[in-house]
Amino acid sequence: MSPAARLSPAGVRVHAERLWDAVTTGNEYTASGIVLTALDEGLPAESVLLDVIGVVQRKIGEEWAANRLSVAQEHVATAINDRAVATLVHTVRPPEPRRGRVTVACVAGEWHALPARLLAEVLRLRGFRVDYLGAQVPSPHLITHLHRTGPDAVALSSSIPTRLPTAHATITACQAAGVPVIAGGAAFGPGGRYAKLLGADAWGPDARAAADRLEDSLPRPQAGHQPIDDLPHLADQEYTMIVRTAPQLVEAVYAGLEERVPAMRDYTEQQRQYTAEDLAHIVEFLATSLYIGDDELFTDFLGWTAQILTARGVPARSLRPALELLGGELRDFPRAARLLELAGDHLGGVLGPVPDTGKTA
Template identity: 50%
Template sequence: MFGHSACDRGGGHVADNLEDRVEKVWTAALAGDDHGAADVALAALDDGLPPEDLLLGVLAPVQSRVGDAWAANGVTVAQEHIVTAVSERVLAAVSRHPAARARHTEDKGRATVACVDGEWHAFPARLLAELLRLHGWRVDYLGPHVPTPYLPMHVNGTDADVVALSASMPSRLPAAHAAIAACQETGKPVLAGGAAFGADGRYAHLLGADGWAADGLGAVEHLAGGPLRRRTRPGEAGGHRPPPAGEEFDRISGMAQDVVSSVMWKLGERLPAMAGYSRQQLDHTTKDIGYIVEFLTIALYVRDPELFSRFLLWMAGILTARGVPESTLFPALDLLAGQLKDFPHALATVEHGVEVLGREEGKDRPRHPF
């Protein structure tokens, strides 16, 4: 994601200090103690730690840690939100520290930083905004879940030099595609970042972004020479999804809820234990089937079966951490395949996912699928 990169440019002693500060901020954040976490961060700045090192070497690792802890069933969703909220308040405090304000001297240009429509994981984008300010950019940070029509309105109204768009989940790629195209219609270049775009940025390039960065430091370096150059003319961003995969995406997206309901209806016959499920367990199972169908459609959208396979491996790890055997995925996938006889690309994607999951069954799972 934008911003999620640890730094160690000061030798072993600095690294040890960073690890100690990460631990202290983590402990305070998990307890909801924003004042305590801010005290640790501000004391580090008072001790001479560069603001950029604090952001990338302390706050970013704390956010990565809470995501990993959630995946391992070590924290609840509520605790994950608490840690993120504390991190945001610490970031705000850091931005007002004299050490951070002193860096705001050079004028590189104006940047708009936003999360695409439907993307609520805003901390990486918020961190990027502060990093860009530290490097002389005037930044308009628009926050999470920015409706696509408002992006070009803002860009035109402020005459931004570059737009940085963040997305963490591949399910946001269609929205990212629309946002990239809308911003490029203004004639401005778009830098994409976040796990949604793939570890190597393949989906950013596929959807027409003018640049991609793996993390906040990469984004800063990408823009070190000033705004990006446009790769395409306005109106050409991303191109058109070629059939037939694009047609299958549209049709399966339209019938997704019916597919989920059909799979759930028949799954009880394959998994007798479901007869004893509580309402909450049934709701969780329905949501999981919904995610499977959603990621299948996204794999079709970007024409990459491996995206779906990576998601299945990640979901297997999530289920295992919560005491649910990953083998329960196979009957659900078999039932899903039965719904896709008229969709050859979707069916092949599911079959490939089942093959990969079977081959990797029981092995360590990736902490993040993208």
């Protein structure tokens, strides 16, 4: 096989397919060998990171969502993929830093660190000096690090939309420390629309694009910016009150569902726990949607949740009575009540009438 053929898109896909087989069968040593083989065959290290390891990681998430990988299988595959990154890092010596210094970190509460690590390694390969802080970085610790090291930019990663309020506070704190922020990850919405809304200085839809953007210096932030200036609707306090009362809301909705769906009374302890967790996610996404002021964040989440429940054999129609009960609890919150009614209508159009009995979300 010629070098040109080995570097073709089809050749890259072969490496990704082999890595997929390795991570899903729990074969760490084979996974590391695939990375080394790809490098030996002339595939650039950045391409191995993004077009092989990164592609496989996205597929891991998709297969979990489709219920074709269990949570345990997803964790094993992700851990092996992370070690595949380590194999590359220990094999390929990056150039001496010739560009600026970048801090790469995940928002507090964000445990999906592999996308941030991929970016950190790409930046090193491109000649940046990188401080990779990993998952779940509390904002005060991040700011202390910025004051100590004085980087040229912060790359802030988040995959989960419910971390957006924390991301907003973190972006503002970094800018107050004089450091611009480039945001990345699925949490920031299609096209990074929430990154712009929350005041980030730049948006990177993927690691390549983020690295390209960081090769051009980000402008230093202006002093005097306040978070409330970004989201004036927060003055109504609905977000704050719902976050404060979230446990009570979940408890009330659960009790109401038991009245509507008598089969719930015979649930096992594990089923009860899962149901309460699902209701907590609904409340959390509702609060985040109110924070952002974007209805689609909540309705898209419910559509995704319906797909997940269906893939796991749980009737998704039972989401509607949960929304109705939550709407009753929040009837004195105009924005929340309107959004819940909108979401219920959306689900009704997609899923049809609510059943009288059966499993719940």
